[in-house]
Amino acid sequence: DKITWFRAGGLAEALFQPADEEDLAAFLRAVPEEVPVMVVGVGSNLLVRDGGIPGFVVRLSAKGFGEAEATGPTTIKAGAATPDKRVAAVACEAGIGGFHFYHGIPGAIGGALRMNAGANGVETRERVVEVTALDRKGNLHTLSNADMGYAYRHSSAPAGLIFTSAIFEGFPEDKAAIKAAMDAVQNHRDTVQP
Structure with missing residues (x-):
């Protein structure tokens, strides 16, 4: 609930913040395809359900x-x-x-x-x-x-x-x-x- 502007909703099962494009590519190659991956930005246009987000949430680092x-x-x-x-x-x-x-x-x-x-x-x-x-x-x-x-x-x-x-x-x-x-x-x- 700390990654959206509304500060509401459930938690991410896991959060990954890649250091750069190579780090993100390595992460994507390592995570099995059946594991959900959701990318979020600054969260200004995002509502998260109370049940949270399954799998990995990827937030690109500044x-x-x-x-x-x-x-x-x-x-x-x-x-x-x-x-x-x-x-x-x-x-x-x-x-x-x-x-x-x-x-x-x-x-x-x-x-x-x-x-x-x-x-x-x-x-x-x-x-x-x-x-x-x-x-x-x-x-x-x-x-x-x-x-x-x-x-x-x-x-x-x-x-x-x-x-x-x-x-x-x-x-x-x-x-x-x-x-x-x-x-x-x-x-x-x-x-x-x-």
């Missing part, structure tokens, strides 16, 4: 999966545990437009990728170039935007894939304009969701 950086004039690479707000801040610092909407989303990039998170008329699918993921056997996969099969608040990427990072594409924009857009997102959120 240290191993929580970095975001501008990798080019209009590109950002972010780990799946990176808070959405952090991606917006990195984009602003680098003068990369198109990420202001993340400033108002209380989750992490892994969840944004899985559910095509969006706000203020912009969705994750509009920014994704490619996604890196591990399957249940620990094999690494690279998915294109098309492979993610995005629709409104949905991705048809296989449910068993665990997203570890993504590369995003924005556009050059004045930092002051980005900051103003981020402030507008926050003001709107504060008004409609006090």
Whole structure:
């Protein structure tokens, strides 16, 4: 009950927090396929039943999966545990437009990728170039935007894939304009969701 925003619900049977992608891959290779594995992010969109969660709960660590950086004039690479707000801040610092909407989303990039998170008329699918993921056997996969099969608040990427990072594409924009857009997102959120 300490890994969700609501601080409610039962316990996980077992919790695993991998240090990095290699650690996660080794874990997935070692756990028998009949043992359930559920990935959770920051828990902002998660309710857990009182009976808890069977099998392993995997929570990606901020240290191993929580970095975001501008990798080019209009590109950002972010780990799946990176808070959405952090991606917006990195984009602003680098003068990369198109990420202001993340400033108002209380989750992490892994969840944004899985559910095509969006706000203020912009969705994750509009920014994704490619996604890196591990399957249940620990094999690494690279998915294109098309492979993610995005629709409104949905991705048809296989449910068993665990997203570890993504590369995003924005556009050059004045930092002051980005900051103003981020402030507008926050003001709107504060008004409609006090």
